Amino acid sequence: MMTRGKLLHMNAGNGECSYASCSTLQRKVIQEAKPVLEDVIKKMFNNIIGDFPRSCFNMADLGCSSGPNTLFTVSNIIKIVQVLCHEKSCKMPEFQAYLNDLPDNDFNTIFKSIPSFHRDLKEAEAEANCFISGVPGSFYERLFPSKSLHLVHSSYSLHWLSQAPEKIENNNNIYITRTSPPQVFEAYMKQFDKDFSRFLQVRSEEIVTGGHMVLTFLGRSIPDPYGSHSAHLDLLSKSFIDLIHEVQYFTSANFLLSSSNSLRV
Ligand SMILES: C[S@@+](CC[C@H](N)C(=O)[O-])C[C@H]1O[C@@H](n2cnc3c(N)ncnc32)[C@H](O)[C@@H]1O
Incomplete structure (x- = not known):
């Protein structure tokens, strides 16, 4: 069976139907989660994780896609660190930002937007030595060397399972809906459990002791798993x-x- 990674990707480019032009909802989600990101970075600053904030701050955005949201998170992180450095009168660290998505993601469009990302930071007086790399691969596998990341961020991506549960009879539905039999809900929950456990396992090997993750993704409530959002x-x-x-x-x-x-x- 083909995995989702080989089948699906966001619409490439910057055209009318591209993900870049249709991702305002996801941008709002990133904005709403920003106070959590601020709290986490403040904590890391106060506890001095390894050499951070003195040396290079290694961060990864998992399921980065391509479009204005991709570098928005990186720029938010740099600006948050800049404010903290100013408050504590310390030198800005260097940043290494790893942008990860599945191999068919439009990494070319991201790379083309890097010069304007640096220009925007300069205009916002948040200029920093920020080195950006693309990391194609599934976040359900190892992507980074052991103990190399200070911060992992992922927004609106982790509800993508590695595959649909196998051998389920779903009354002609493509996902969980009110007409799905209860076994369908259980099968999806089991798949999520398996995938998310794997995600945590591989990340625990890659993050430095005391590092943090900020993960935002869609969920369903236990009392009403069918909800109205589907x-x-x-x-x-x-x-x-x-x-x-x-x-x-x-x-x-x-x-x-x-x-x-x-x-x-
Ligand atoms: C809805 S987009 C969110 C993109 C971006 N984070 C944002 O907030 O706009 C979800 C992204 O997750 C990526 N994705 C899904 N499963 C993945 C996996 N196993 N590994 C890496 N990326 C994955 C998809 O390719 C897609 O680009």
């Missing part, structure tokens, strides 16, 4: 089913046509 998925399921019926109709019509043709020959 209405768009119901519509998508229905559209897929219609499409399948159309393809089936088209295939059988084509078959009839070609059999009658061959009869005539």
